[in-house]
Amino acid sequence: EKIEAIAKQVYRASSVSFSDVAERKIDEFTANGWASLPICMAKTQYSFSADPALKGAPEGFDLPIRDIRASIGAGFIYPLCGAMQTLPGLPTRPCFYDIDIDEATGEIVGLF
Numbered sequence: 001e002k003i004e005a006i007a008k009q010v011y012r013a014s015s016v017s018f019s020d021v022a023e024r025k026i027d028e029f030t031a032n033g034w035a036s037l038p039i040c041m042a043k044t045q046y047s048f049s050a051d052p053a054l055k056g057a058p059e060g061f062d063l064p065i066r067d068i069r070a071s072i073g074a075g076f077i078y079p080l081c082g083a084m085q086t087l088p089g090l091p092t093r094p095c096f097y098d099i100d101i102d103e104a105t106g107e108i109v110g111l112f
Contacts, residue, residue: 002039003065003079011048013063022079025068029077034070043081050082 007013018026029035046052049061067080080086098110 003041003068006039006041007063011063012057012059013049014060015062017062017064019064019066022065022068029068029070034072034077037070037072038076040076040078041081042078042084042086044084050084 004016007016029037043050043063044052047054048057050064051061054061064082065079066082068077069080069086070077078086100109101107102109
């Protein structure tokens, strides 16, 4: 319901379609008690639709939800609209701590 409300009231979609994967995730997340978590939609930045070719604020389109993921530590659920890709998570200790310059040689160490 929250995904459809965002799609229709904010993005001006006329409908929302859920893939089989997304439908299973909704059932799974609901069973796990995560249905009350906030929603953060992952979609193209070029359009309110999931289609980057539909520039700006089109109306009356179908918003396809191909997958839904949960970021439980951060406390939200994020549907993936269309072909949206996500970035991998970062490590708990950033790698730059292991990079340095050997003052004697001027060589960078720990980079590779």
